[in-house]
Amino acid sequence: MQRVAIAGAGATGLAHAELLASIDAAELVAICDIGVVAAEECANRYGARAFSRAKEMIEEAEFDVLDICTPTSTHIELIKAAAAARKNVIVEAPMARTSVEAQEAIRLCSEAKITLFPVQSRRWSPEYKKLHDLVASGAVGEPVIARLSHETTHPSGWDDWYADYRRSGGVVLGQLIHDFDWLRWCFGKARKVNARGLYDRGIHFVDHALVTLRFDNGVIAHVEGSWAKPCNSECSVEVAGNSGLLSFDSSSSAPLRFELRTVENSGCSEIVSESLLATSPLSGALEHIIGCLEEGRVPDVRPEDGYEAVRIGEAALRSITTGQPVVLT
């Protein structure tokens, strides 16, 4: 049985708590949040202990795994604390705000001989896994050029931390980190990154970026990330190779749609579309890591994967800031 303590009772932490509760080999024993009410509510629901400070929780609670669901910029301190206490770590993506922090996290966890698992949940998204497997099986021949996009409304979180782009890394780190991870998974090492975006433009609650990557194997990739949509969330992937083309678009993949007549405004109707899956990518990721910890297996996603994704994101942010392409050495 893996006893889990969650840091952060925001939307992400609560989602983790709910999924962990459904995993037999996991037990939620503690949750902390500086908004202690949210932590208490969650703790009561799952029979866990609530804390207002992570430090206290790590010192006082009896647990095996620290599951970090706090704002990105706080990840490194929590990983340090977990390493000092010799607790295994699950950390939401991006695993750290900077590549230096990510590197330090890896070093500390390795020295403490604990597992560090970055939640790169795309690997458990069935559409992205299928796309990856198709590419790997040669469905398009040699892959040549890929296009990914992930566009959503602006995320909201405690203290509006997402909107503080210095802290969150904006859409590039907060969202495209998953696309970078998927691209690495498919095409290997990225060599050069060129990006333009709104990261340093001081626009409130709107972020958007266009990132071009060149991989060592010659593949060119274009990634669009948006936190500028007024409504709906959409993602798409296209991979063109020398003998075929794969394309996926979430907006044309919804197996269920509703049109609802609103009572207040009978002339108007609202369309709700859903992408349905029995299990979420996040639950796949959590089940995987809990299973690995239980059985002493090496997880499919290594800390280095989390680090490399952060490094690409950081290069994209630097390119946005300087207007120059960044070579990854």
Next chain:
Amino acid sequence: MDIQMPVKIGIMSFAHMHAYSYARCLKELPEVEFVGVADEDATRAEMVASDYGVKAFANYEDMLASDVQAVIVCSENANHRRHAVMAAQNEKHVLCEKPLSVTKHDAEAMIEVCKRSNVKLQTAFPCRFHSAFRRLRERVASGNIGRILGISATNQGVCPWGWFVDKKLAGGGAVLDHTVHVADLMRVLLGSEPLRIYAEIGNRMFGQDFDDTGLICIEFANGTYATIDCSWSRPKSSPFWGNVGLKVTGASGTAKMDMFAQKIEVISDTSERLTHEYWGDDADLMMIRSFVKCIANDVRPEVTGEDGAKALEVAIAAYESARLGKPVELPIPSHL
């Protein structure tokens, strides 16, 4: 200028396949008299002339000595300058297939000669006339989505092969062929000029000596950034030739244009293929109508030679950027 309707038009060369569509448009438009065709390939000229019931001139000189008032130049890119200049010197208005030419210097020369000869020079950018783009432009202008922050665009297609992959005749590959349409749309939509270009260009789709893949990043003077995927990345068994798409992110909304979305899906057991049949607006027809109108009313073309040159400059700067591995500032030197 004394212009009588219908305006008499001829086509110079059918090297570019768009010529066939333009020929069909010329037959269709009542304000046009499709006089004839001339082509270095005499067999092709004869065939086309008989197909459309028009005269096949023995050579360009004969056609330009006739009473045609305007020509559409559809030769290989590298021949545009020579043919456009010939036409202008014979006082014929010119609608020139895109890209306007293969070098900035050639484009400037074409513009200069047409100006001096007092003839219209229009670049064939039909996308400008498509209803989807017109509506997008109106809505953006009315402030519907706020200030435009970023645009990601695609003009991906099936590789056209033939002379299109012969650098001597085409002047370049996918980047030259497919960058100019969307670069032009972006300039018009933003009312701003490109400042800086960065490009990743490749040839791994076919592994030959022409570029088949490209991602162009453009920074505009007004601060908007944009990308264009200009790759010949649609497989030859694709149901449709390709696409022209713009995804526009504004400060208060977003817009997505898929210019050729109006298609019918056809699945056939006979051909064992899926194909898409387009049923939307005929932008070529609207473009030629506009060309005729600018001649008849003696006004500036809706899409000028300068527009063609500006779009061309983006593509040429993209090649330069890929060669240098860093962003290139506009304007680029004329010799490129």
